[in-house]
Amino acid sequence: MLFRGLKKSMKQYSVDVKVNRINDQLRGEMKRQKITQADAAYRIGLEQQTLSNRLSGKTPWTLREIVMMCEVLEINLGDFD
16 A cells, blocks of 8 residues: 555656646746746736746646647747656
8 A cells, every 4th residue: 555655656746847847948938038927928818827826836737728838939848858
């Protein structure tokens, strides 16, 4: 039983690390292109605070939101590490 819980925890850790990397890359690209959170949020139809919560990892992204962010930033999903 202990190992099942550990395996599940490791999977969740792996997902969290990937999400954090995506968030870091999105923030970095926004900074590089000088796109504010308010501007990006407007372009994808979110409130600025909602986008901030996504980028900080407080709330999860939907796939649609990530795709829309990639379109705004003119990057490909495949560009993420």
